Amino acid sequence: xxxxxxxxxAPVRPATKRAGPAAxxxxxxxxxxxxxxxxxxxxxxxxxPFLVTLYLSTLSWNALRPGSREFTGLSNYATxxxxxxxxxxxxNTVVLTASAVIVSVLLGLGLAILLDRKFxxxxxxxxxxxxxxxxxxxxxxxxxxxxxxNPAYGLINGVLGGDTDWVSSYPMVxxxxxxxxxxxxxxxxxxxxxxxxxxxxxxxxxxxDGATGWQTFLHVTLPYLRPYLELSALLGSxxxxxxxxAVFTITQGGPGTATTNLPYEIYLTTFRKFxxxxxxxxxxxVVIGTIVVATxxxxxxxxxxxxxxxx
Amino acid sequence: MTLAACSGAGGSGSSSDGDSKTIxxxxxxxxxxxxxxxxxxxxxxxxxxxxVKFTILPENELRDKVTQDVATQGGQYDVVTIGAYEAPIxxxxxxxxxxxxxxxxxxxxxxxDLLEPMVKxxxxxxxxxxxxxxxxxxxxxxxxxxLFAAKGITMPERPTWQQVAEFAKQLNDKRAGVxxxxxxxxxxxxxxxxxxxxVVNTFGGTWFEKDWTPKxxxxxxxxxxxxxxxxxxxxxxxxxxxxxxTECLNTFGQGKAAMWYDAxxxxxxxxxxxxxxxxxxxxxxxxxxxxxxxxxxxxxWAWAMPKTTKQADAAWQFISWATGKEYEKLVGEKLGxxxxxxxxxxxxxxxxxxKQSATAxxxxxxxxxxxxxxxxxxxxxxxxxxxxxVGIPEFADLGTKVSQEVASAIAGKTSVEKALADGQKLAETxxxxxxx
Numbered sequence: 001x002x003x004x005x006x007x008x009x010a011p012v013r014p015a016t017k018r019a020g021p022a023a024x025x026x027x028x029x030x031x032x033x034x035x036x037x038x039x040x041x042x043x044x045x046x047x048x049p050f051l052v053t054l055y056l057s058t059l060s061w062n063a064l065r066p067g068s069r070e071f072t073g074l075s076n077y078a079t080x081x082x083x084x085x086x087x088x089x090x091x092n093t094v095v096l097t098a099s100a101v102i103v104s105v106l107l108g109l110g111l112a113i114l115l116d117r118k119f120x121x122x123x124x125x126x127x128x129x130x131x132x133x134x135x136x137x138x139x140x141x142x143x144x145x146x147x148x149x150n151p152a153y154g155l156i157n158g159v160l161g162g163d164t165d166w167v168s169s170y171p172m173v174x175x176x177x178x179x180x181x182x183x184x185x186x187x188x189x190x191x192x193x194x195x196x197x198x199x200x201x202x203x204x205x206x207x208x209d210g211a212t213g214w215q216t217f218l219h220v221t222l223p224y225l226r227p228y229l230e231l232s233a234l235l236g237s238x239x240x241x242x243x244x245x246a247v248f249t250i251t252q253g254g255p256g257t258a259t260t261n262l263p264y265e266i267y268l269t270t271f272r273k274f275x276x277x278x279x280x281x282x283x284x285x286v287v288i289g290t291i292v293v294a295t296x297x298x299x300x301x302x303x304x305x306x307x308x309x310x311x
Numbered sequence: 312m313t314l315a316a317c318s319g320a321g322g323s324g325s326s327s328d329g330d331s332k333t334i335x336x337x338x339x340x341x342x343x344x345x346x347x348x349x350x351x352x353x354x355x356x357x358x359x360x361x362x363v364k365f366t367i368l369p370e371n372e373l374r375d376k377v378t379q380d381v382a383t384q385g386g387q388y389d390v391v392t393i394g395a396y397e398a399p400i401x402x403x404x405x406x407x408x409x410x411x412x413x414x415x416x417x418x419x420x421x422x423x424d425l426l427e428p429m430v431k432x433x434x435x436x437x438x439x440x441x442x443x444x445x446x447x448x449x450x451x452x453x454x455x456x457x458l459f460a461a462k463g464i465t466m467p468e469r470p471t472w473q474q475v476a477e478f479a480k481q482l483n484d485k486r487a488g489v490x491x492x493x494x495x496x497x498x499x500x501x502x503x504x505x506x507x508x509x510v511v512n513t514f515g516g517t518w519f520e521k522d523w524t525p526k527x528x529x530x531x532x533x534x535x536x537x538x539x540x541x542x543x544x545x546x547x548x549x550x551x552x553x554x555x556x557t558e559c560l561n562t563f564g565q566g567k568a569a570m571w572y573d574a575x576x577x578x579x580x581x582x583x584x585x586x587x588x589x590x591x592x593x594x595x596x597x598x599x600x601x602x603x604x605x606x607x608x609x610x611x612w613a614w615a616m617p618k619t620t621k622q623a624d625a626a627w628q629f630i631s632w633a634t635g636k637e638y639e640k641l642v643g644e645k646l647g648x649x650x651x652x653x654x655x656x657x658x659x660x661x662x663x664x665x666k667q668s669a670t671a672x673x674x675x676x677x678x679x680x681x682x683x684x685x686x687x688x689x690x691x692x693x694x695x696x697x698x699x700x701v702g703i704p705e706f707a708d709l710g711t712k713v714s715q716e717v718a719s720a721i722a723g724k725t726s727v728e729k730a731l732a733d734g735q736k737l738a739e740t741x742x743x744x745x746x747x
Contacts (some may be wrong), residue, residue: 255552
């Protein structure tokens, strides 16, 4: 689909360029004008809250103390960067995001390979596998907390026996497993799209040359899938960095601070401490981190388009 | 002022002025609040012509929203439910309307009927009432009569924590899936630290001494926390570090725990045969003690008016109706007597119908509330109000963070000493602000 879209666009771009110098300024503006309200709206909706957050991050403002609002420059950033709890939260965020992404990409790859073959009932299986991604994150977290992890009446202990308290004993694994359950279908969809666009002639040629199934997968399919794998991992990372529902619902960041990630720590700063300045500064730091990741993501996506066009 | 005069059950003429008003109310999603949302249109609105638009949220989200709205002077709501923790702090910040003058002018309101500890915990430093109690609670020990009888154990009316630990040991039966005792372990200042702070109080500990010296790693605080953590680890419910009020209500209500130490307001649900398997089989004893005579906590959900409201008179009319005697009778007649929002008025405990439907727990609830002293709940004088919390804005954050460490100790991931040493550091930072 994306290749069709780029192909359609391709002839349009040179056309506008050609019209550029010749067309009058009014002509160009009359074409842009209908888009302006949307552009302005987008700028207001996306940039104003961020500017307000930047402003807030320079204030020492505790909402519970009326009249405490004053400008303190960058001291909130100093607090944020030197705070032990936030450093621990940063580490937890990295562990949580990385392990959830890696495991769900691997599982997604496996499922995609299985689903790539034709077999009776494939449509139903595909729909069932996609379902977890359609469940609301909060509902999914509640489901896992109560129906699966609960030591007294949960599914795991019901099947395996014993009275292991999964959430307390393995908090990070418990949260990651929930996220993997939810995000594997997303990874599977992207990778499956990649697999299905693979040219049959290449595979045929590999078989004719005497390559085994494993060799074909390793040397033909996998390199071909690389951009799809990268794309799914990066999109997954951008979303999973913001994980809040699972942490809030299943572990409340605990036991101790074992699963307190940055979004949950910021939530605590905003709604328990009511230190708006500090929370805003922490939020800005997270945004910068996410932008760095997103830049890589965009580069990969554009690389993907380039590859499509060159084919 | 004319409106205030015709409030309550007696007022019926105010709707004649044809000026229909609407007030907005934000409240916590407890059963008692869901009842009032059902009853308002047919009773209050019909009588006064004032429409009430309710927003109902779970406790944690309510706190987030109401604090943010009131603190930033958002002015979205005319009436909000707040707790005994918020009322005095917000009154001091000048965020709330005082209610004493309204209550005094309101002939049918009878503020002298309100229970003393409730009034004390909802008043500001100036002695005025800043929030009107909707229902109040203390804490007590609930025990399963059948399980106790099977082992031939008798529960004293006023048990000590040592006795409770001994009973828990005898009644803990892993094979049958019955825990000796259910205690909260879920992080949150209002979760694990509600029962735990009452244990700390009766063991002689305190968060802060009178001069704001933090005492979180003191021997008494440590001994109490160790006792609590050991008790719940050895004889408590499975998954204790994730169990809060709701989880324990479930566990005890299913007959899966021999004892449960928690809020007196839990009794209404436990005695409801449609919701619990132990209805009629529960015994009630006073909050266990160690060094103090009593140890129950004190909590109230109360109605307050943010300063930003432009409809103070209509808001008071609603508050007066919601917290008045007639409303309790209305709930009794329409929805059942055990459901009325009790624990705030002496007269409630003289209602024959209520006495009958709540025999098992009504008297002990009232006594537990009367015995709780928010100004002096432990062995030493305190710098701030509160039995199971410290009445300062920083406590929500401090309590939550230390509770995370305690939950970690309950899960066996850290030691009590380490948890409280970290807590002491946090408490020092808080104390610095006050010692100046």
